[in-house]
Amino acid sequence: MTRVLVCVKRVPDSSGEVVLTDDGQAVDGRYAGFTISDHENCAVELGIRLADATGGSVTVLTVGPAEAVDQLRAALALGAGAAVHVQADPARLGPDDVAHEIAAVVRDHRAAGAAYDLVLLGNDASDSGDFQVPVRLGYRLGLPIVTGASTAEVTGDRVIAEADGPEGRETYSVPLPAVVSVLEGGVEPRYPTMRGRMAARKIEVETRQPTREPVGPSRVRLLLPPPAPATAEVLGEGPEAAPAVVDLFERLGVGR
Amino acid sequence: MILVLVETADGAAAEVSLETLALARALAAEGGGVPVQAVVVGEVPDPAALAEELGEHGVAEVHQATGDGVAAFGGAAWAAAVQEAREATGSVVVTAAGSVRGNEVLAHLAARLQVPMAANVTAFSGLAPFVVTRQVVGGAALEEMRLDQRPAVFTVAGHAWQAAVAPTGPATWHTFAPDVAPADLVASVVSVAEKEPDTSDSLRSARVVVGAGRGAGGPDGFAPVAELAELLGGAVGVSRVVTSLGWRPHHEQVGQTGSRITPDLYVPCGISGAIQHWAGCASSKTILAINTDPDAPMMTKATYAVVGDMHEVVPAIVAELRRRRTGVEC
Numbered sequence A: 001m002t003r004v005l006v007c008v009k010r011v012p013d014s015s016g017e018v019v020l021t022d023d024g025q026a027v028d029g030r031y032a033g034f035t036i037s038d039h040e041n042c043a044v045e046l047g048i049r050l051a052d053a054t055g056g057s058v059t060v061l062t063v064g065p066a067e068a069v070d071q072l073r074a075a076l077a078l079g080a081g082a083a084v085h086v087q088a089d090p091a092r093l094g095p096d097d098v099a100h101e102i103a104a105v106v107r108d109h110r111a112a113g114a115a116y117d118l119v120l121l122g123n124d125a126s127d128s129g130d131f132q133v134p135v136r137l138g139y140r141l142g143l144p145i146v147t148g149a150s151t152a153e154v155t156g157d158r159v160i161a162e163a164d165g166p167e168g169r170e171t172y173s174v175p176l177p178a179v180v181s182v183l184e185g186g187v188e189p190r191y192p193t194m195r196g197r198m199a200a201r202k203i204e205v206e207t208r209q210p211t212r213e214p215v216g217p218s219r220v221r222l223l224l225p226p227p228a229p230a231t232a233e234v235l236g237e238g239p240e241a242a243p244a245v246v247d248l249f250e251r252l253g254v255g256r
Numbered sequence B: 001m002i003l004v005l006v007e008t009a010d011g012a013a014a015e016v017s018l019e020t021l022a023l024a025r026a027l028a029a030e031g032g033g034v035p036v037q038a039v040v041v042g043e044v045p046d047p048a049a050l051a052e053e054l055g056e057h058g059v060a061e062v063h064q065a066t067g068d069g070v071a072a073f074g075g076a077a078w079a080a081a082v083q084e085a086r087e088a089t090g091s092v093v094v095t096a097a098g099s100v101r102g103n104e105v106l107a108h109l110a111a112r113l114q115v116p117m118a119a120n121v122t123a124f125s126g127l128a129p130f131v132v133t134r135q136v137v138g139g140a141a142l143e144e145m146r147l148d149q150r151p152a153v154f155t156v157a158g159h160a161w162q163a164a165v166a167p168t169g170p171a172t173w174h175t176f177a178p179d180v181a182p183a184d185l186v187a188s189v190v191s192v193a194e195k196e197p198d199t200s201d202s203l204r205s206a207r208v209v210v211g212a213g214r215g216a217g218g219p220d221g222f223a224p225v226a227e228l229a230e231l232l233g234g235a236v237g238v239s240r241v242v243t244s245l246g247w248r249p250h251h252e253q254v255g256q257t258g259s260r261i262t263p264d265l266y267v268p269c270g271i272s273g274a275i276q277h278w279a280g281c282a283s284s285k286t287i288l289a290i291n292t293d294p295d296a297p298m299m300t301k302a303t304y305a306v307v308g309d310m311h312e313v314v315p316a317i318v319a320e321l322r323r324r325r326t327g328v329e330c
C-alpha cells in the first residue's frame, strides 16, 4: 500500500528553437509549448508501477503557474489518483523555494493523516537544470535521499533503488519514507488511454498558495549562445555521397 | 581558500576534476593568488602518486577523508566529509566537476550549509559580486547567476575547461576521519554490480571515432557504424540518448558527461550536436557529419557533411571502402 507523491514541473519544450522572454528572466514557451522533463515522465511511470504493485496510490504535485494544471491532468490521465497544485510563478522561485513548498505539502498531508511513503522527483528539470530540489527536499523533511535512480522497488518497509555510478550499477536500500530522484532510461513511460483521460477530468485538483515569500533563483539573466556560423562543406546527399566520403578518408590518410 | 572535490578513477584524478582545477586556478589568480586545495573521499591506492599528480595541477594541499563513514558512497556521507574539510580549511569556494557524483555531493553540501548552488558552470565574471555563467535548458541557453553567500558552491560543466598543468611541486597530504552522523549513512550504496569491460581509454585515444545517436533508431542500428569504425581502425562513440535508452554502454558516450575525444576524424551519424555532446567532440581535427537534417547543429558546425539517412549512407561508405580495398564489388 505504498503511497507515492510524484513532483513534476511544467517546462517549455526545448527540443526546437529556444526563445527568451523580453526581460531575459525565463524561456518563452508560448510558441513551442510546454511539457514535463523526461526524467519526470519516468518518475510518474515508476510511481504508478510502485503503487499498482502494492495496492497503493499516486498523488502528483506541481509548483507552477495556473496553466501547469495541464501537466497535472496529463499525469492523472496516466493513472495518478490525486493532484496538488501550488500556484506560483516559476521565474520567481529558486530551488530552495520549490523544496520548501513541496515540503509544506508533505507535512500538511501527513498532519491530515495522509502521509507519503515515497516522494519521487526528476533528477534535474530540463529548463533550470539546478540538480538540487530533491536533495534540499530530503533535508527539509529529514528523509534519506537517493538521486539518479532509474529503477525502484518497494519491499517491506524499504525502497530498493538502482543508479549508474562511476564504478558500475549501484544499489541503494533505504527505509521508507524516503525521497528518490529519477533518471530516465529505467522504465518506458506509458501513454494515456481515452478512459484515463475521461477519469482524469473528474478528479478535483487541490489548489494551494505558497507558504512563504520566495528567496528567488539568484538569476541575473538568461542568455542565448551566439549562433554558430555554418562552416560545413556538403559532400553530397544520400548513399551517392559514398565515393566523395572515401576520397576524403584517403586525403586525410585515415583507415589505412 | 578554494576547495575542490577531486574524484579519482583507478587511483588517478578524473579528467573532469582536473578541468575543475583549471577553473579553480583561474579563480584563485583572480582573487590574488589564494591557495587551491583538494578533498579526496575514500581510499586511494597510491597517495604519493596522486599528491604528485595534483601538485602538477596546482594543488597545494590534499585532504583525504578515510574511514568507515565514507567507505561506501553516499551523498550525505561524502558531503559530511567535504563539509569538514571546508571548515578545517576555511574555504570560501567549494567546487567539483558537474559529474553524477559532483552534482550530488555539492547539492548535499549546499543544503546542509543552506547556501545556493550553481550547477554546470562554464565561466565566472567578477568576484564582488561573484557571478557565474552556467548551462540551462539543456545547454540551449546560459544563465548568469549571483553566488552571494559563502562558501560559494558550484559544479563545473564537463569539458567546458581544459585540464592543464601548473606545477607547484607535490601537494602536501593530510588524512582525516570525518565524523559522519548515523542519519548520513542511511542512503549509502549497499552493492555495486561488476561493470562491463570499459573501453573508454581506447575511445579517448582513438584516431578515428564513428559516432551514432538517436538516428541509429534502436539497439540494432549500430552494426554498420561499428563496421565502419573497424574498417577505419577506430572506435565507436555515442550520444547520451543512446546510453540513456540502454542501446549502448555508458563508457562509449562522448560529451560533457562522457568522454572527451580528440581524434583526427570524427564521423557523427544521426547525432544532432547538442552543446553537451559538442563539449566532448569539439577537439576533433576533422568532423564529417551524417544526418537527415541539414540544419542540425552538428551539420552546420562540422567540417564536412553528408545529408541523408545513416542507414543508407553508412553501408554505402562501408561498401565503397571495401570495393576500393579489394577492387571488387560487394
Ligand SMILES: Cc1cc2nc3c(=O)[nH]c(=O)nc-3n(C[C@H](O)[C@H](O)[C@H](O)COP(=O)(O)OP(=O)(O)OC[C@H]3O[C@@H](n4cnc5c(N)ncnc54)[C@H](O)[C@@H]3O)c2cc1C
Binding pocket: A129, B120, B138, B139, B212, B213, B214, B215, B216, B238, B239, B240, B241, B242, B253, B254, B255, B256, B257, B258, B269, B270, B271, B272, B273, B274, B275, B276, B277, B280, B290, B291, B292, B293, B296, B308, B309, B310, B311
Ligand atoms: C547535464 C547534461 C549533460 C549531458 N551530457 C551529455 C553527454 O555527455 N553526451 C551527449 O551526447 N549528450 C549529453 N546530454 C544530452 C544532450 O543535451 C542531447 O540530448 C543529446 O546529445 C542528444 O542526442 P542525439 O543527438 O543522439 O539525439 P537527438 O538530439 O534526438 O538527435 C538525433 C539526430 O538524428 C538525426 N536523425 C534521425 N534519424 C536519422 C537517420 N535515419 N539518419 C541520419 N540522421 C538521423 C536527427 O535529424 C537529429 O539531428 C546532456 C544533457 C544534459 C542536460
